[in-house]
Amino acid sequence: MAGGVVLARVGFIALGTILAATIAYTCVTDGSPFRMELLTAWMKETLLDFYILVFIFGCWVWYKEDSVASRIIWIVLLVCFGSVTAAYYVSIQLFKISVHDPIYTILYRRYDSIE
Numbered sequence: 098m099a100g101g102v103v104l105a106r107v108g109f110i111a112l113g114t115i116l117a118a119t120i121a122y123t124c125v126t127d128g129s130p131f132r133m134e135l136l137t138a139w140m141k142e143t144l145l146d147f148y149i150l151v152f153i154f155g156c157w158v159w160y161k162e163d164s165v166a167s168r169i170i171w172i173v174l175l176v177c178f179g180s181v182t183a184a185y186y187v188s189i190q191l192f193k194i195s196v197h198d199p200i201y202t203i204l205y206r207r208y209d210s211i212e
Contacts, residue, residue, distance in 0.1 A: 101200055106191045113184030120181065151175050154183055161190070161206055 124130070155172045162168040174182040190203040 102191060102194065102196045102198065105200055106188060109184050109188040109191065113181050113188060116181045116184060147179060148176075151179065157204075158186065 151172075155175055158171045158175065159168050162171060171182070171186060175186075187203065191200070194200075194202050
């Protein structure tokens with residue numbers, strides 16, 4: 098099981114880095130994503146899909162985080178940076194568990210109460 102947690106840690110860090118690099122590259126080469134010609138029906142659907150996902154993931158973040166300030170900061174980061182924030186948040190949660198714990202323990206608020 099130790100390999101699963103380590104692999105997940107590396108995988109989510111890699112995904113977050115790839116996403117951040119792709120967004121930066123696209124902004125540099127194509128300019129701002131906030132242009133009227135990009136606001137097509139598919140873009141509207143994609144944004145709706147994104148914000149529903151942010152709501153669902155935000156509910157989990159709200160459950161996991163202990164302080165209101167931390168909850169708000171993470172949710173604002175989710176809204177602003179989407180999947181990049183999600184990948185790094187999951188990575189951080191994976192580093193909070195032992196490599197011998199099952200990966201699903203990141204879903205819970207407190208790791209020491211899982212038996």
